[in-house]
Structure formats: C-alpha cells, structure tokens
Amino acid sequence: MATTAFEPLISAAWGKPNSWKLDEYKKRGGYKGLEKALEMAPAQIIDEVKKSNLRGRGGAGFPTGLKWSFVPKDSPKPKYLAVNGDESEPGTFKDRYILEHDPHMMLEGIAIASYALGVHTCYVYLRGEFKFQAERTNAAIREAYAAGIFGKKVLGKDFQLDCYVVRGAGAYICGEETALLESLEGKKGWPRLKPPFPAVVGLFGCPTVVNNVETLASVPHVFTRGPGWYAGLGTDKSGGTRLVCLSGTVNRPGVYEVPLEATFNQLIFDDKYGRGLPAGRKVKAVIPGGSSAPILSPDELDVAMEFEAVKVKQTMAGSGGVIVMDDTTCMVRSLWRVARFYAEESCGQCTPCREGTPWQTRLLRKIEEGRGEPGDVEILSNVASSIAPYPPIGLGNTICALGDAAALPTHSFLMRFRDEFEAHIREHRCPFGDKPWGAFGDWS
Amino acid sequence: MLTTKPFETYEAPAMAEPLFTPEEQKKFDAEIAEILSHYPADRKSAAMLPALRLLQELKGWLPPEGLKLVASRLGVTPERAYEVASFYVMYHLKKPGKYVVDVCTNLSCALWGAEKMLAYLEQKLGLKAGEANERFTLRETECLASCGTAPCLQINEDHHESLTKAKVDAIFDKLS
Numbered sequence: 001m002a003t004t005a006f007e008p009l010i011s012a013a014w015g016k017p018n019s020w021k022l023d024e025y026k027k028r029g030g031y032k033g034l035e036k037a038l039e040m041a042p043a044q045i046i047d048e049v050k051k052s053n054l055r056g057r058g059g060a061g062f063p064t065g066l067k068w069s070f071v072p073k074d075s076p077k078p079k080y081l082a083v084n085g086d087e088s089e090p091g092t093f094k095d096r097y098i099l100e101h102d103p104h105m106m107l108e109g110i111a112i113a114s115y116a117l118g119v120h121t122c123y124v125y126l127r128g129e130f131k132f133q134a135e136r137t138n139a140a141i142r143e144a145y146a147a148g149i150f151g152k153k154v155l156g157k158d159f160q161l162d163c164y165v166v167r168g169a170g171a172y173i174c175g176e177e178t179a180l181l182e183s184l185e186g187k188k189g190w191p192r193l194k195p196p197f198p199a200v201v202g203l204f205g206c207p208t209v210v211n212n213v214e215t216l217a218s219v220p221h222v223f224t225r226g227p228g229w230y231a232g233l234g235t236d237k238s239g240g241t242r243l244v245c246l247s248g249t250v251n252r253p254g255v256y257e258v259p260l261e262a263t264f265n266q267l268i269f270d271d272k273y274g275r276g277l278p279a280g281r282k283v284k285a286v287i288p289g290g291s292s293a294p295i296l297s298p299d300e301l302d303v304a305m306e307f308e309a310v311k312v313k314q315t316m317a318g319s320g321g322v323i324v325m326d327d328t329t330c331m332v333r334s335l336w337r338v339a340r341f342y343a344e345e346s347c348g349q350c351t352p353c354r355e356g357t358p359w360q361t362r363l364l365r366k367i368e369e370g371r372g373e374p375g376d377v378e379i380l381s382n383v384a385s386s387i388a389p390y391p392p393i394g395l396g397n398t399i400c401a402l403g404d405a406a407a408l409p410t411h412s413f414l415m416r417f418r419d420e421f422e423a424h425i426r427e428h429r430c431p432f433g434d435k436p437w438g439a440f441g442d443w444s
Numbered sequence: 445m446l447t448t449k450p451f452e453t454y455e456a457p458a459m460a461e462p463l464f465t466p467e468e469q470k471k472f473d474a475e476i477a478e479i480l481s482h483y484p485a486d487r488k489s490a491a492m493l494p495a496l497r498l499l500q501e502l503k504g505w506l507p508p509e510g511l512k513l514v515a516s517r518l519g520v521t522p523e524r525a526y527e528v529a530s531f532y533v534m535y536h537l538k539k540p541g542k543y544v545v546d547v548c549t550n551l552s553c554a555l556w557g558a559e560k561m562l563a564y565l566e567q568k569l570g571l572k573a574g575e576a577n578e579r580f581t582l583r584e585t586e587c588l589a590s591c592g593t594a595p596c597l598q599i600n601e602d603h604h605e606s607l608t609k610a611k612v613d614a615i616f617d618k619l620s
Contacts, residue, residue, distance in 0.1 A: 078484075090550045090587040123482075128497075128534045129588055131601045164482045169493055169532030172586065186492030186518070188531035204487055247552035247591035254592045291551055291587075321591070323552055337551055341586055347531075442608040443557025443564075443595065 002261060004232035009221045009241050010214065011257040014101040020136055022143040025104040031149065033220035037112045038157050045116035049219065052227035053239030058084055058175075058212030059290065059319045061238070061307035064219075068209060070199035071117050077206040081110060081119045082184060082198075085126040085133075085213045086168055086175035089290035090341055091321025094243040094255050095213035099126070099133040102217070103140035107163070109216030111154055112223065114161050117209055121162050125180055128169040138165050172345035176400045177210040179347065190349045191400035214243055234260040235306050244305055248324035249281055249440070250274040264288065264301040268324055278440050281326040285416065289318025291338050292405030294390070294412030295325075314391045315412070328438025330431070331417040332424050335409060336364035342406035350398040356387040357406045368436075372425035377418065384410035463509045468502050476517055489520045492528050496535055505536035533585075534601075540581040543619060546598040547573070549584050552591035561595050561607060568616065 013019040013028060025031070037045050050065030071079060083106070087095040098106055110122050126134050141163055144150045154161050171189045173179045179189035181203050202208020218240050222230045231239040238260055246267055247253045252275045258267065264286055268274045277283065283298040288305070294315040296303070303309050310317040325334060343357035363380045366372055388396035388407040396404040414421065423431055430436055464472060475498050476491075483490045495518060499510045506529050508522075515525040529535045536544075547565060549558045562584060566572055571582045590596035593605035597612075604615055 087589050088587060091552055091591050092587075093589040093591050096589050127589070128532070129598065129601065129603075132603065162482075166482075166494060167497065169497065170534035171532050183493065184490065185487070186490040186528065188528055204484065204490070245592060247594060248555045253552075253594070287551075323555075323591070325555065329555065334551060334554075337549070337554055341550055344586060437554050437557065437559065439555060439557035439560065441556060443560040 002233055002235070002259060004229050006233065006241065006259040008257040009233075010098060010102070010105065010217050010243055011255070014097060019101050020103055020140060022104055022140070022147060025102070029224060030104055030220075031108055031155075033223035034108050034111050034115075034149070035155065036223045037115060038155060038159075042116045042118065045112065045223075048227045049116075049222055052222040052230040053234060053237060054215065054218055054222060054230065055238050055307060056212055057214035057218065057242070057320070059089065059316075061317065064211065064215055067199065067211075068113070068117060070197065071207045071209060072200060073118075075207050078121070078204075079117055079119045080203040080206055080208040081114050081117065081122040082177075082180060082203060082208055082210045083110065083122065083124040083213060083216060084175060084177065084180055084210055085124060085130065086172075086180060087130075087213070087319075088127055088172040088175050088345075089292065089319045089321055090338070091245060091247055091287060091290050091323040092319040093245050093247075094320055096130060096133050097243075097255050098213050098217050099130065099137050103137045104144070105217040105220060106137075106213050107140055107144050107149070109211075109219035110163060111149060111161060112219050113209065113211065113216060115154065115157075115159055119209070120160050122164070123184055123203070124163065124165045125174070125184060126165060126167050127174075128167050128171075130167065134165050134167050141165065171347075172341075173347045173400070173402060176402065179400065180210060181208065188347070190347055191402075193399055235304070235308070237308055238306050242305065242320060244320040244322055246274050246322050246324070248287075248322075249277055249326040249329070249438075250324050251276055251278060258305065260306040261304050263304055264296065264322065267305065267322060268301065274324070277324070277326055281328065281438075281440075283324060284327045284329055285325045285331070287321070287323040287325075287409075288313075289316045290321040291323065291341065292401075292408055293318045293321075294393075294408050295416060297416055314393070315408075316393060326438060328432070328435070330368070330436035331413055331420045332364060332368045332430065333432070333436035335413045336361065336368050338409045339364050339406070342402065346402060346406070350403065352387045352397045353403040353406060356383050356403070359383050360406070360410055367421060367424045368430055370424065370427075370429040372421075372428075374425060376425060377414065377421050380410060380421075381414055384414075463507065463513065464502065472498065472502060480517075489518045489524070491518055492520075492525065493532075496525070496529055500535060505539045541576045541579050543579065543599050544581045544583070545569070546583050546585035546588070548586065548588045548590065548594075548596050548598075550587040550591075552587070553594040553596060556594040558595040561597075561612065564609065564612065565597075568612075 054064045055061045174183045174189040178192035183189045198208045285295040339360045343361045384407040388404040390411040511525040515522045573584045596605045
C-alpha cells in the first residue's frame with residue numbers, strides 16, 4: 001500500500017508556458033536531484049535507485065537499480081547509456097509528451113544515470129517519426145551544454161558527459177533493446193540473442209544500459225525527494241507513479257499520471273481521467289498495456305494497473321497503452337488489424353515470426369471477409385502457438401519478444417471471443433456488416 | 445560470345461548530372477563531419493541512419509549514387525548502405541511524390557474512424573493507398589503514437605492529429 005500521498009511527478013508541468021525550457025525547469029527545482037547525486041559515490045546512487053523500487057517503464061518492468069548494477073565495474077571498455085525513445089507499441093504515446101513538455105527531466109535522469117554508471121556518452125534513440133520531439137530534445141540538450149550540465153565538466157565536477165539524439169527511420173522492432181543497439185550501430189534492426197545482455201556486451205561490444213524515456217525522467221525524483229518517499233508512492237514491489245495512455249472509445253482519451261494502485265475501471269470511468277464511454281456504448285474488451293498485451297474482459301477491470309497485479313490476470317501492464325473497445329467493435333476486424341501490424345513489423349530474422357505473422361493475417365482476413373471455413377479457428381490458434389504458446393507469457397520460439405507480442409493477442413481474443421470468430425465462419429460474413437468499428441464522431 | 449568487360453575495366457556510366465549542387469555538397473560535407481564526430485573514430489559505420497537521413501533531406505529520396513557516396517564516407521560497401529536503407533520504411537528508395545501522406549489505421553485510430561478517413565483521402569487525392577503521383581504518395585502506416593488524438597496522419601514527417609473532415613480539407617488546401 002502507498003504510504004506517500006499521490007502527486008503527479010512527471011506530468012506536473014505539462015501544459016504550462018515554456019515548460020520545456022531550462023529556466024522554467026530550474027524554477028521548479030530542476031537539476032537539484034543531479035546536484036545531490038553528484039555528492040554521492042556512484043555505488044550509493046545505484047543503491048538509492050534500488051531502494052526506490054523504480055521499475056523500467058518501457059514494457060518489461062525490470063527493476064532499474066538492479067539493471068544498473070549489472071554493469072561490470074572493472075571493465076576497461078567505455079560504457080554507454082542508450083535511451084529508448086522508440087515509442088511504437090500501438091496504444092502507447094506517453095514518452096512523446098515527456099519529450100515535448102519536459103525534456104530536461106529526462107536529461108537530468110540521463111546525467112544522474114551516466115554519473116552512477118561511469119558513462120561518458122549517451123545516445124537518445126527516438127523513433128524516426130518524432131521529428132518535432134527530436135527538435136525539442138536537441139534544443140534542451142543545447143541548453144544543457146550551455147549551462148554546463150553536459151560537456152567537459154558536469155556541474156563543475158570532473159566528469160565528462162556527451163549526449164546525442166539519434167532518430168530511427170520507421171521500425172517498431174528497434175524498440176527491442178538489442179535491435180535498438182544494432183540500429184545505433186548503423187545496421188538494420190535485427191535483435192541479438194541474449195545472453196550476453198547489453199549490460200555486459202552492448203553498444204560497440206561495450207557495457208551498455210538501455211533505459212526508457214519515462215524511466216529516466218523518474219530518476220531525478222528519487223534524489224530530490226528521497227528513495228523512501230518515492231517507493232512509498234507505489235506498491236510493495238513498484239515505486240513511484242506511472243503514466244498511462246488511454247485511447248479507443250472513451251470520451252477523454254489522453255496520457256494520465258496515476259498512482260500505481262489505480263484500476264482500469266478508474267482510468268476509464270473516473271472524471272479525472274477517461275470519463276467513460278460515449279452514450280449507449282459499453283466496454284467489450286480492454287487492451288491493458290499496448291496492443292501485444294492479452295485483453296481483459298469488462299468484469300476484469302477492477303485490477304490495479306501495476307506490473308504484478310496485471311500479471312495475475314495472465315497479461316501485462318507493458319508500456320501503459322490502454323485501448324478500450326466498445327460493444328460495437330468487431331473482434332475479428334480488430335485482431336486482423338493488430339495482426340497486420342506485427343506482420344508488417346516482423347524483422348524477418350526468425351522463421352516462426354516471419355512466416356507466422358503473415359499467416360495469422362491471411363487467416364483473419366479470410367474469416368472477416370466471410371470466406372472462413374470450419375477448422376480455420378483451430379489453424380489460427382495453432383499458428384499462434386507455433387510462434388509463442390500461451391499461457392504463461394514468455395515462452396516464445398523466437399529470438400526477441402515480437403513473436404510473443406504477435407501471438408498473445410490472437411490467443412487472448414480466441415479465449416474470450418471464440419464465438420464471434422465461429423459466427424463469422426457460420427454466417428459467411430461479418431455480423432457487424434460495414435460498421436466493424438462502430439466509430440463515432442466525425443468519421444462515423 | 446562473352447561481351448562483358450572484365451571487372452577491373454568496367455566504368456560506371458557517367459551520370460547525367462552531378463548528385464549535388466555545390467551548396468548541397470557543402471551542406472552534406474559539413475553535416476556528415478558533425479554526425480561522424482558523435483561516434484568513436486573506429487565506428488564510422490554507426491552513422492548510417494543519420495547519414496541516410498541527411499541524404500534524403502537534401503535529395504528527397506535516396507538515389508543509388510547517393511547511397512554509394514554515403515557508403516564511401518562511412519567506409520562500408522554500397523550493399524551495406526542499401527541493406528539498411530531498405531529495412532526502414534521512412535527511407536525512400538524511389539522518388540516519392542512531393543508530399544508523402546502516411547495515414548495511421550492501427551487499432552486506436554481505427555476506433556475513431558481512420559479507415560473512413562483513408563477512404564476519403566483516396567477519393568480526394570485520386571490515389572489508392574500505396575500509390576503515388578508526382579504530387580502525392582499515399583500510404584497506410586502503422587501507429588504514429590497519436591492514439592490519444594486519433595485519427596492522425598503525417599505529411600512529410602509533420603504530424604496532424606484529432607482530424608475531422610474539415611481539418612483534413614483545410615490541411616490539404618494549404619499545400620502548394
């Protein structure tokens with residue numbers, strides 16, 4: 001249970017004038033966390049982050065302090081920090097708001113992490129489509145250099161740190177940490193086999209930490225307010241607050257900073273957040289953490305949006321991308337669209353994923369277009385199982401988790417809505433006719 | 445009879461015109477030096493993505509001679525440059541229309557009517573998704589991280605969000 005009263009940390013300044021400027025950030029107490037951290041020994045910083053229970057916000061929820069402690073201290077090689085800003089999981093759009101509204105918060109986290117890890121070069125990898133966000137981050141980095149935060153001496157301390165923005169060029173797979181490293185090395189984004197993990201063999205064969213944008217933006221708060229305070233905001237195993245991205249058929253989609261104890265029901269229906277569905281619509285299914293996360297039924301939404309609680313439901317809090325589908329939505333059509341994404345974004349390295357993802361897509365199109373035959377649902381289920389069986393999550397037959405990401409939606413849609421798939425086959429048509437989305441508003 | 449010349453004596457056909465104007469060449473040289481300074485001296489090939497982006501900014505696409513130039517500056521083979529360029533969807537290996545229109549139809553956008561918006565654009569531009577003319581390239585694209593402001597599209601890397609019919613019309617009316 002939370003022992004600290006909730007307050008927004010990451011999103012506190014969003015929407016205020018010039019919130020992205022260094023002056024404004026400093027007025028709010030910005031870079032005070034870095035000042036405190038620079039007075040500590042690197043090992044002590046890592047301990048403080050461990051104590052804060054901060055967990056990675058990219059999707060896997062790995063404890064950040066533990067990840068940092070895996071970097072070998074005696075390695076003669078240079079060490080690197082790579083920031084994962086390749087936000088591409090459908091339903092996820094939180095990191096861009098940090099980059100747009102408060103990039104210095106992330107930069108402060110970068111400086112603290114770099115000092116703790118002995119990193120002198122940091123690359124901020126942003127997805128290629130983030131042109132505006134890259135410009136804003138670059139402007140913030142220039143301010144930080146001018147103010148002596150980056151450069152030869154970090155805040156006057158004998159510690160050099162350089163930071164560069166690198167833009168991707170349109171590849172979801174580059175959000176996978178080893179594919180990101182390949183891309184940073186100027187190659188196509190093919191994930192690497194693990195182990196070795198990036199903390200030991202990462203960028204250019206050197207020890208590398210890969211952290212998500214939101215994770216690093218959370219780090220300064222651990223030092224300004226103390227790890228105990230930060231841990232107290234969250235649950236036993238997970239500290240701080242969390243950004244969740246609400247989209248789909250809700251009245252007020254958007255990014256909301258929530259306590260980790262907040263439930264999906266609160267997010268969707270609360271006046272502070274989503275304000276419910278448009279009149280006459282009911283929840284049919286909810287994707288809890290980006291389109292790869294197995295869906296939840298309407299009666300499963302009283303679960304906290306926290307890694308461990310969501311795991312109990314055989315799904316994942318993932319990237320915080322919550323997509324609401326209402327009762328006018330065709331599940332076959334939805335799954336077909338999701339499947340197409342993974343087929344398009346499969347890098348082509350492993351056979352189960354390269355061949356399985358288009359196969360799923362073809363079968364789903366066939367069923368949605370009324371050409372499905374008895375047995376197609378079983379074939380679909382088999383294809384998904386050949387990429388990655390379920391449950392539990394994480395037994396995929398591929399090098400990286402994209403295979404799992406592609407198979408999990410299929411498994412979970414079939415588990416909960418098998419009747420709807422069978423109905424398509426029985427009736428030789430989509431029961432929703434030409435309105436498979438039940439869209440509302442201007443394009444209804 | 446074998447008429448192919450031996451490899452050593454092969455000469456690439458002269459290009460109709462040089463790849464860059466003098467100003468473009470100057471910009472390319474200056475910026476590639478800046479990009480390379482971000483990487484360790486023995487890791488020049490890491491600059492591939494930014495270098496290809498620079499080329500595309502200057503030419504609007506990645507012509508084969510440009511790929512060769514980038515490869516030579518980075519100390520890799522042209523095949524390596526092509527391998528990378530063909531992996532990422534934002535690089536154009538063929539000259540696209542003046543405006544590249546990417547419409548997201550992924551789940552969150554679809555729930556807000558993106559498929560209808562795409563159909564409207566197909567009609568408006570006289571193109572099917574995946575087709576191009578001199579003025580427009582129209583493509584269906586994957587999630588652009590605008591799910592909370594759906595539906596959305598991107599024109600030459602500029603985002604447009606929370607789109608209505610009136611907004612779409614206004615955006616396209618403004619294009620030269």
